[in-house]
Amino acid sequence: MATLSDIGVAAGLNILSAFIFFVAFAILRLQPFNDRVYFPKWYLKGLRTDPVHGGAFVRKFVNLDWRSYLRFLNWMPAALRMPELELIDHAGLDSVVYLRIYLVGLKIFVPIAFLAWAVLVPVNATSTGLESAGLDNITSSDIDKLSISNVHSTSERFWAHILVAYAFTFWTCYILLKEYEKVASMRLQFLAAEKRRPDQFTVLVRNIPPDPDESVSELVEHFFLVNHPDNYLSHQVVYNANKLAKLVKKKKKLQNWLVYYQNKVERTSERPQIKTGFLGLCGNKVDAIDHHNTEIDKLSKEIALERDNVSNDPKSIMPAAFVSFKTRWGAAVCAQTQQTRNPTMWLTEWAPEPRDIYWSNLAIPYVSLTVRRLIMAVAFFFLTFFFMIPIAIVQGLASIDGIQKRAPWLNPLIEIPFIKSFIQGFLPGIALKLFLIFLPTILMIMSKFEGFGSISSLERRAASRYYLFNFVNIFLGNILTGTAFEQLDSFIHQAANEYPITIGTAIPLKASFFITYIMVDGWAGIAAEVLMLKPLIIYHLKNFFLVKTEKDREEAMDPGSIGFNTGEPRIQLYFLLGLVYASVTPTVLPFIIVFFGLAYVVFRHQIINVYNQEYESGAAFWPDVHFRVIIALIVSQIVLMGLLTTKKAASSTPFLIVLPVLTIWFHIYCKGRFEPAFVRYPLQVCQLIILMANNPTSHVCDLDFPSCIYASTTFILPNL
Amino acid sequence: MATLSDIGVAAGLNILSAFIFFVAFAILRLQPFNDRVYFPKWYLKGLRTDPVHGGAFVRKFVNLDWRSYLRFLNWMPAALRMPELELIDHAGLDSVVYLRIYLVGLKIFVPIAFLAWAVLVPVNATSTGLESAGLDNITSSDIDKLSISNVHSTSERFWAHILVAYAFTFWTCYILLKEYEKVASMRLQFLAAEKRRPDQFTVLVRNIPPDPDESVSELVEHFFLVNHPDNYLSHQVVYNANKLAKLVKKKKKLQNWLVYYQNKVERTSERPQIKTGFLGLCGNKVDAIDHHNTEIDKLSKEIALERDNVSNDPKSIMPAAFVSFKTRWGAAVCAQTQQTRNPTMWLTEWAPEPRDIYWSNLAIPYVSLTVRRLIMAVAFFFLTFFFMIPIAIVQGLASIDGIQKRAPWLNPLIEIPFIKSFIQGFLPGIALKLFLIFLPTILMIMSKFEGFGSISSLERRAASRYYLFNFVNIFLGNILTGTAFEQLDSFIHQAANEYPITIGTAIPLKASFFITYIMVDGWAGIAAEVLMLKPLIIYHLKNFFLVKTEKDREEAMDPGSIGFNTGEPRIQLYFLLGLVYASVTPTVLPFIIVFFGLAYVVFRHQIINVYNQEYESGAAFWPDVHFRVIIALIVSQIVLMGLLTTKKAASSTPFLIVLPVLTIWFHIYCKGRFEPAFVRYPLQVCQLIILMANNPTSHVCDLDFPSCIYASTTFILPNL
Secondary structure, three states, X not given: OOOHHHHHHHHHHHHXXXXXXXXXXXXXXXXXXXXXXXXXXXXXXXXXXXXXXXXXXXXXXXXXXOHHHHOOOXXXXXXXXXXXXXXXXXXXXXXXXXXXXXXXXXXXXXXXXXXXXXXXXXXXXOOOHHHHHOOOOOOOOHHHHHOHHHOOXXXXXXXXXXXXXXXXXXXXXXXXXXHHHHHHHHHHHHHHHOOOOHHHOEEEEEOOOOOOOOOHHHHHHHHHHHHOOOOEEEEEEEEOOHHHHHHHHHHHHHHHHHHHHHHHHHHHOOOOEEEOXXXXXXXXXXXXXXXXXXXXXXXXXHHHHHHXXXXXXXXXXXEEXXXXXXXXXXXXXXXXXXXXXXXXXXXXXXXXXXXXXXXXXXXXXXXXXXXXXXXXXXXXXXXXXXXXXXXXXXXXXXXXXXHHHHOHHHHHHHHOHHHHHHHHHXXXXXXXXXXXXXXXXXXXXXXXXXXXXXXXXXXXXXXXXXXXHHHHHHHHHHHOOXXXXXXXXXXXXXXXXXXXXXXXXXXXXOHHHHHXXXXXXXXXXXXHHHHOHHHHHHHHHHHXXXXXXXXXXXXXXXXXXXXXXXXXXXXXXXXXXXXXXXXXXXXXXXXXXXXXXXXXXXXXXXXXXXXXXXXXXXXXXXXXXXXXXXXXXXXXXXXXXXXXXXXXXXXXXXXXXXXXXXXXXXXXXXXXXXXXXXXXXXXXXXXXXXXXXXXXXXXXXXXXHHHHHHHHHHHHOOOO | OOOHHHHHHHHHHHHHHHHHHHHHHHHHHHOHHHHHHHOHHHHHOOOOOOOOOOOOOHHHOOOOOOHHHHOOOOHHHHHHHOOHHHXXXXXXXXXXXXXXXXXXXXXHHHHHHHHHHHHHHHHHHOOOHHXXXXXXXXXXXXXXXXXXXXXXXXXXOHHHHHHHHHHHHHHHHHXXXXXXXXXXXXXXXXXXXXXXXXXXXXXXXXXXXXXXXXOHHHHHHHHHHHHOOOOEEEEEEEEOOHHHHHHHHHHHHHHHHHHHHHHHHHHHOOOOEEXXXXXXXOOOXXXXXXXXXXXXXXXXXXXXXXXXXXHHOHHHEXXXXXXXXXXHHHHHHHHHOOOOOOOOOOEEXXXXXXXXXOHHHOOOOHHHHHHHHHHHHHHHHHHHHHOHHXXXXXXXXXXXXXXXXXXXXXXXXXXXXXXXXXXXXOHHHHHHHHHHHHHHHHHHHHHHHHOOOEHHHHHHHHHHHXXXXXXXXXXXXXXXXXXXHHHHHHHHOOEOOHHHHHHHHHHHHOHHHHHHHHHHHHHHHXXXXXHOHHHHHHHHHHHHHOOOOHHHHHHHOOOOOOOHHHHHHHHHHHHHHHHHHHOOOOOHHHHHHHHHHHHHHHHHHHHHHOOOOOOOOOOOOHHHXXXXXXXXXXXXXXXXXXXXXXXXXXXXXXXXXXXXXXHHHHHHHHHHHHHHHHHOOOHHHXXXXXXXXXXXXXOOOOOOHHHHHHHHHHHHOOOO
């Protein structure tokens, strides 16, 4: 077990590395040639252009103004300065509410930490449980002296822990309630305030049954003319336009080359020549500009032809459509009601934003969907509990013995000491690390296979899976011994009342490990986030090798996005650790508070300056966030119960068992009270918008407004 | 353990008692003076009147036609003769679908029994596991020789059981799927075919927020004029009219007395006199008819006054209203959508039928509802697991010792041998029996406290609670030893993988007990149902002591109803026993088939001739029925898994673990596919009704049609 000084050294190292990251960031971001890496959001909004084109050549790349280096941390207050409303305008509601998760962390843990240090730390520290129980060969660390381990068994002091656990639960629930209320009203305000977004008038209809007599388009029109005669406006069938999309992409590429050659002509006033053969290495020499012009013309014709093909060929029409209504009210009614007797046909839901749609999943029939869910549920179970098996096999293959057996001709190479130590010390770790890096991608692929229709729901699904994986393999995996499957097996062979005891006993022992984990992942890791090392390198590589035109430079920017599917489960791990350790080892809390504070500043800066959110779901993820904090709370209560049982304070169990019951009830209450606002769209809001407009026709949108937007996107984007 | 001959004797006794019940029924039902007990449904429909008033005096009471006694079982084919469609007309969809539960039992268990007897019984009977394991002091019964217990441990024969378990699962799921499909389509047809029922145009609005400036009625009108301008028709606020209801009841009673005295005058041509004082025993003598006439006039005036009071006094207006729409479509839209930003205000749902409404619960606010659910969940937990504690206390008090201690002056009485043996042998049992008799009532009271708004949902809730109670206390309670709480305790202290083993080991041992249980409860109990002993006695008592007028006689009839809250959980117990024992002890199956067949005939007869269903929910209970059969299926699979583990056929577990996964998936599929039809009301059906009518105005119901029905009921019925 680590002593306080061990922790101190680790903290020093991590603070140092975080500091280095910040200094590096401060230097790099001031260099003009990195401008597009650190401020892409402003470029995409058209509010920033490339730095001074004139002036000294060096100035274009390096910032020589030494004064700007002195204020190297001033991006932090700058990040905090933008007010929330402006931030919603700037980056959307999703990003703002995502930031609120960190704020919730601060709101929950700062008062909890004060209470824990004011009450629990003195109670624990003045006990002598460890000393009196101490055997000679076990030296208890200083952290343990401040933790619940130091209290004597059957001591009356445990009442302090129970009372404080009540206080923690009520405080957390209070904050969660307030926050749910706030986010729900923000969401409704956001939806109501937005100016006539097409998706507010549009409903996505899936599983349109095939009809031998009518085309899908006619069928949709007739169905909605009959069932929603007063509100139906128009519809847009979804096409499978893979080939068309390919052609459009090709044309774009050619146009880019054309621009490049035209720029060249301007600069060198010499018409460039290219070879038409393979990779421009062989074939006839032709004038580059003329050649590209003719190619583009040819492609344009092909595209027009293919476009006709797609819209006329019944095979390329998918059994899904976007149906637009004259009023928000009509769309709300259609999205929230069941259309036919067969509830698996004509499924309606609010249309996702055009950029949020995941096109390939729109045409999956209902039965196939349920089968896919079953397969993925089984697959995820195996992924969570048995992922170590393939990795162990790979590690076996990549070991010295494995290589010597399978590839004896490599022996001379392996004998080299450097390579040998590399294989021994590094390769096995890499297999696991690679798996963990690709895990979010694997989970996203699994969600895609399950058939969700929008990117936001894909990410939400992947996030909840990732959370489960983290819970089993990081939280439980580090508390208990053995692989996840061995744990599962031991849990099955254990009585239900032993679970809390098993976990409860191990929890205090692992406090110093998790403190280190928080510092590495939560301090240095967050600081590294701001440096954006990967996009920085890739941007400069692209800039050096690939960029030919201004448009290429624009495309070389990789602003990225929040990455809800990886980011949120990560935060949730800190909620879990914080709540679990709050009443057990309060020493953990300050480290978690530093994480939440630091991450809030860093991500606020990133959202303002870097990330470009791909879609806007209107904070539809908040119920998930809320639910996972509740789970963390219940886990913490169960752990405390187990811990007190091992301390033979068994009479406390009835007092503690009330807490999870109340917490579950609180969750059910919140679910009924707020969740509908995140799933449905209240009719009153629709009508209010109409009334506020004060203009009898303003609620009827331009006749072609929504459907034409969906039309253009459906035509060009599918299956990209 | 019971031998085959023991079972034979028990079967003989139960068949005999069932036979006696049937004979008694055959004799009693033919007597004219029992006519209103055995055919009340026809009286209520106005299709049957009291038997021949003329003729011999004896003929009026006793049937002297000896030939009619010979065909004493001919009510059975008669009960089966009425076709299903006619039965829906006659008794409603609820009753018909309730009968289908018994049919499902037959459809599931007849093929399963054939397969089990063709495959499993030979496999078990030709084994010698019991003989070779048999110790001298254990004599295994004949039933055990036919059960899985007779197969050697680690035998290859268990593959037969595994294969057959697959067949059982697939067959059960197939039948359930077909039945769900059928019931769903019956429900939709029923709803669509019905002529303009008021509840199809009406939505119940609860949790109307208080408004300082407007009355509830104005508020409702404005809200719906704004939010549903095209469809809103009218509304009816719910009044708290307890006092009014009391007055109306009093007036009815007086009117009945008036009729009685008028009849008396006609018969005796002598004006009767009564005393106005207490119970007609003291006070002034007055003319009875005049006195009642003046009293009724006085009451009528009071009622008119109170009616004005109720409709004007804001305190008696509840925050709930029935809102009627011009079209079914408008009502469907309103019932299925969220009305306001705050999802706990203006809650809308389809209005229950007027007679299905449970008035007192209409005004409970949302927060109170969630608190009530929490309290009842906790209370039900204690009721299920700790109900033995108060009963044990009562039993302690009611024992000889207890009485001697607390009431020594009773000693001489207790010393009498007859009373002593009564106290010793009977009183303790009565305490438990009384509790079990009142349990459904207790559960109904709990559901009422939870705040459901319709009688049908109250009964559904009570049924699911009763099922849980039966599962824990009858199924598990008889398999395992000790009280429910001791079992709970031992389960908590047991590893999860031990559960199936604990249950699995005990299951075959209890087969003969459950066979006896089935015969007592399922054979003789069902036969007793047809005799209607309690209503028979009460009717004749009332007839003798209370009946004064024809109207009184009508009210003395107690047709009763199906009693979904007690009947359905009882059937489900048989599904559970049947599925669990199908692959373990196939001997149980024939007994269960006899139960389902007998019960089907008896209840079909009762539904045709006796029961008068209080409400019509359109088979809204089917999802519950389906779900519980699925649970029984999963329990049976788990039990088989545990059993095979104890038989050391552990390699079978992976094959068996697939079954619950598939069954759960099947349930999720069915839920998505069919359940919406039982909760929502598809818009297409609404439109179809309009189109079929071929008359542009026919879908607009008479302006006052729905609301006036609700108005009259609300005014007279609340809180009765």
